[in-house]
Amino acid sequence: MTLALRFPRPVAALLLAAALSACSAFSGDDKPKIEDMSASEIFAQGQGQLEAGQEITAAQTFNEIERLYPFSQLAKRALIMSAFSSYQGKDYASARASAQRYIDLYPSDADAPYAQYLIALTYYDNIVDVGRDQALTINAMEELTEVVARYPDSDYAREAQLKLDLTRDQLAGKEMSVGRYYLKRGHYTAAINRFKNVVDKYETTSQTPEALHRMVEAYVGLGLTDEAERVALVLGTNFPGSEWYSDSYALLTGIETLPKPDESGTVDSLYRQIILGRWL
Numbered sequence: 001m002t003l004a005l006r007f008p009r010p011v012a013a014l015l016l017a018a019a020l021s022a023c024s025a026f027s028g029d030d031k032p033k034i035e036d037m038s039a040s041e042i043f044a045q046g047q048g049q050l051e052a053g054q055e056i057t058a059a060q061t062f063n064e065i066e067r068l069y070p071f072s073q074l075a076k077r078a079l080i081m082s083a084f085s086s087y088q089g090k091d092y093a094s095a096r097a098s099a100q101r102y103i104d105l106y107p108s109d110a111d112a113p114y115a116q117y118l119i120a121l122t123y124y125d126n127i128v129d130v131g132r133d134q135a136l137t138i139n140a141m142e143e144l145t146e147v148v149a150r151y152p153d154s155d156y157a158r159e160a161q162l163k164l165d166l167t168r169d170q171l172a173g174k175e176m177s178v179g180r181y182y183l184k185r186g187h188y189t190a191a192i193n194r195f196k197n198v199v200d201k202y203e204t205t206s207q208t209p210e211a212l213h214r215m216v217e218a219y220v221g222l223g224l225t226d227e228a229e230r231v232a233l234v235l236g237t238n239f240p241g242s243e244w245y246s247d248s249y250a251l252l253t254g255i256e257t258l259p260k261p262d263e264s265g266t267v268d269s270l271y272r273q274i275i276l277g278r279w280l
Contacts, residue, residue, distance in 0.1 A: 034061075039069040043078060046085070055089030059098070076102075080111045083118055092122035113151035117160060120144045124163055130173040137174075141167040165205075172202035172211075179214060188218040209235065213244035220251060228252060 034042060046061035062085060065078035083098035099115040106112060120143035127137050144167065147160035179194030191214065198211035212235040219228035232248040239245055 034064055035068065039065050039072045039074040039078075042068070043074050043081075046078070046081065050081075050085050050088070055085045056091055059083075059085035059089065059091070059094060063098075076106060076109070079105070080115060083115060087118055087122060092126065095119075096122050113147065113154035113156045116143070116147045116150060117156035120147055120160060120163070124167070127167070127170060130170065130177045134171055134174045137167050137170050141171070168202050169205040169207065172198045172205040172207035175202070176207050176211060176214075179211070183214060183218055183221075186221065188221045192218045209239045209242040209244040212239075213248045216248040216251060225252075 032041075034045075037045070042061060042065050046058045046065075049055075049058035049061055059082045062078040062082035065072070066075045069075055079098060079102050083095050083102060086092070086095035086098060096119050099118045102109075102115040103112055103119075120140055123136050123140035123143060127140060128134075141164060144160040144164040147154075148157045148164065151157050175194050175198045179191045179198070182188070182191035182194065195211040195215045195218070198205070198207050199215075202208070212231055215231045216228045216235070219225070219231065229252060232245070232252055235242070235248055236245045
C-alpha cells in the first residue's frame with residue numbers, strides 16, 4: 001500500500017470521534033440540511049461518503065466545512081481530506097487545487113509534505129509510454145523534486161525519491177526512442193544530440209550504456225572513427241561488463257584497438273569533450 005492510499009495521519013485520529021458525534025444527527029429518516037450540521041457532523045458525512053466509494057461527493061462535502069466553518073480546526077483537516085478524496089476519485093485537477101491551497105495556507109503543517117506529494121502523484125499516475133508526449137512526466141519530476149527539496153526528512157521524501165528515479169528513466173527512454181528513430185533513418189547528427197542528452201541529463205539511469213553505444217554507431221555512420229573509439233572508451237571504462245560495450249567493441253573490430261585510459265585524466269577529459277561538449 002502506497003502512502004497516497006492512506007489517510008493523512010493527523011486526520012485519521014479524528015475520524016472515529018467525528019463519526020460518533022454525528023450518530024444522533026443521522027439516526028432519523030430525514031437528514032438535516034448541511035447548513036444545520038456541525039463541523040464534526042459534516043466531516044463524518046464526508047468520511048462516510050468516501051468509504052462508500054463516493055469520492056467526488058466526499059470532496060464536495062469536505063469543502064463545505066471550510067465554507068461554513070472557515071476558522072475551525074476541522075476546516076484545515078477537511079481541506080487535506082478534500083484533496084485526498086478528489087485524488088481517489090481521479091479528479092486530479094481538483095486534487096491539485098486543494099492540495100496547493102493547503103500548502104499555501106499551512107506550509108509548515110504536519111500534512112504539508114503529504115499535500116506536496118499528492119500534487120506529484122496527480123501527475124505521476126498519468127505518465128504515458130515513451131512513445132507519447134512526456135509533459136506529465138516532466139511535471140511529475142518537478143513536483144517530486146519539490147517534495148525532496150522542501151521536506152527531506154519526511155516519509156514522503158523517500159517515496160518521492162524512488163518515483164523520481166523512475167521519472168528520469170522515463171524521460172531518458174523518450175530521448176532514446178527519438179534518437180533511435182533518427183539513427184535508423186541515417187540522421188546521425190540529430191541522433192547523437194539525443195543520445196548526448198541522455199548521458200548529460202540522465203547519466204544515472206539505466207539508459208546510459210545504450211546511449212553511449214548508439215553514439216558509437218552514429219559516429220561510425222558518419223565515418224568519424226576517432227570519435228567512435230573515444231566514446232567506446234568512455235563506455236568500456238564506465239560499463240566494462242555491459243553488453244553494449246561488447247557490441248561497440250564488435251562494431252569497431254578492425255579499426256585498430258580501442259584506446260586505453262592512462263593516468264593523466266584522459267578518460268575524464270574525453271568524457272567532458274565528447275559527451276558533454278565541454279572543452280575547457
